[in-house]
Amino acid sequence: MCSGEGRSVGLSAPRLTVQGSGLRRSTGSLIEACSRLARIPTASFRKPQLPQLRRWLAPLLALLALLGLTTPAAAWWEYGHQTVAEIAMSQVQPLTRADILALLKQDKKLETPTCPAHTIEQASVWPDCIKTLGDRFSYVFAWHFQDVETCKPFDTKSACANGACVSAQIARAQRMLADRKLPARDRLTALALLVHFVGDLHQPLHAVEHDNDQGGNKVKASYGAVTGTNLHSIWDGLLADRAISTAPPGPKGILSEISSEQRKALAAGTIEDWGRESWEIAKTDVYGPVEKDICAPTPKTPVVMDEATIEKEVPVLRLQIAKGGLRLARLLDEALDGDHPEVAHPPKPPKVIPVVAPTTPAS
Numbered sequence: 001m002c003s004g005e006g007r008s009v010g011l012s013a014p015r016l017t018v019q020g021s022g023l024r025r026s027t028g029s030l031i032e033a034c035s036r037l038a039r040i041p042t043a044s045f046r047k048p049q050l051p052q053l054r055r056w057l058a059p060l061l062a063l064l065a066l067l068g069l070t071t072p073a074a075a076w077w078e079y080g081h082q083t084v085a086e087i088a089m090s091q092v093q094p095l096t097r098a099d100i101l102a103l104l105k106q107d108k109k110l111e112t113p114t115c116p117a118h119t120i121e122q123a124s125v126w127p128d129c130i131k132t133l134g135d136r137f138s139y140v141f142a143w144h145f146q147d148v149e150t151c152k153p154f155d156t157k158s159a160c161a162n163g164a165c166v167s168a169q170i171a172r173a174q175r176m177l178a179d180r181k182l183p184a185r186d187r188l189t190a191l192a193l194l195v196h197f198v199g200d201l202h203q204p205l206h207a208v209e210h211d212n213d214q215g216g217n218k219v220k221a222s223y224g225a226v227t228g229t230n231l232h233s234i235w236d237g238l239l240a241d242r243a244i245s246t247a248p249p250g251p252k253g254i255l256s257e258i259s260s261e262q263r264k265a266l267a268a269g270t271i272e273d274w275g276r277e278s279w280e281i282a283k284t285d286v287y288g289p290v291e292k293d294i295c296a297p298t299p300k301t302p303v304v305m306d307e308a309t310i311e312k313e314v315p316v317l318r319l320q321i322a323k324g325g326l327r328l329a330r331l332l333d334e335a336l337d338g339d340h341p342e343v344a345h346p347p348k349p350p351k352v353i354p355v356v357a358p359t360t361p362a363s
């Protein structure tokens with residue numbers, strides 16, 4: 001869930017550092033701000049992305065903040081993608097997991113040495129990392145989101161024209177991953193896209209558009225004490241980080257709050273259903289608390305996400321991350337293990353039956 005994919009956005013977001021219970025601004029890194037806003041990865045993607053690194057990163061940041069030291073910003077939404085991927089890997093069938101690990105071992109075949117996909121965490125952010133490789137993968141840029149207008153009935157027809165949207169590409173990636181006749185390189189590419197895009201679909205602002213605001217990228221916003229950011233960036237990064245770090249933290253903590261019965265229920269539905277659900281959540285939980293009338297033009301003055309709203313939305317985003325992981329596990333099992341008979345594809349358009357004009361009897 002990375003912001004501004006395929007879109008032109010501003011570059012004014014500040015670099016952020018953790019301090020005490022909140023966040024404060026420090027001298028901004030233009031590249032990093034851009035990466036968050038324009039969904040362009042920074043060097044952080046090329047750093048080791050070990051889960052154990054993150055386990056002590058949050059307390060370390062808090063400690064440094066207590067000491068009054070500023071630290072580089074954590075890689076915000078990478079954390080979200082990796083958490084979705086880790087939840088999925090903890091839930092897939094053993095044979096599925098073995099298939100995935102075997103594919104990941106072949107990541108050199110991708111020929112993207114600066115964007116490795118040797119672990120599921122790396123694969124989960126690979127579709128962002130490859131944006132640094134220029135035109136080679138530019139065809140993927142528009143696949144991270146779907147701009148479904150908030151103030152019209154839900155309809156993905158124009159947002160998914162020619163399959164250029166996140167839900168259509170989830171279905172395509174799943175089919176390609178399932179096709180064992182394809183070369184490993186293609187199937188590993190499909191795996192990385194599938195893992196990443198399921199994460200994207202569950203960030204509500206990747207499934208919505210209001211007044212051409214580019215999924216909230218054009219909505220100026222403040223987050224607690226943090227000013228100069230935008231709504232998309234908040235949900236992609238700041239709030240995601242807060243949600244995942246809230247106790248009980250991390251993939252295990254998030255899953256621990258969901259019973260096995262609930263997990264089954266959450267994994268149900270189709271890709272179309274999940275996109276619609278994100279679209280609804282965007283209206284009720286993302287725009288709703290900060291814009292009085294979401295069908296009015298985008299506010300010119302920054303919207304305010306205060307602490308009460310942040311606390312209210314943390315469980316919403318934690319649940320979205322859990323859903324993303326559980327649903328991804330199901331899609332992976334369907335593709336690789338054959339354990340699930342149904343494959344979730346977006347509904348096919350109705351067949352158009354040509355109307356045959358009645359023939360006029362010859363007189």
Ligand SMILES: [Zn+2]
Binds near residue numbers: 002039127
């Ligand atoms: Zn993305």
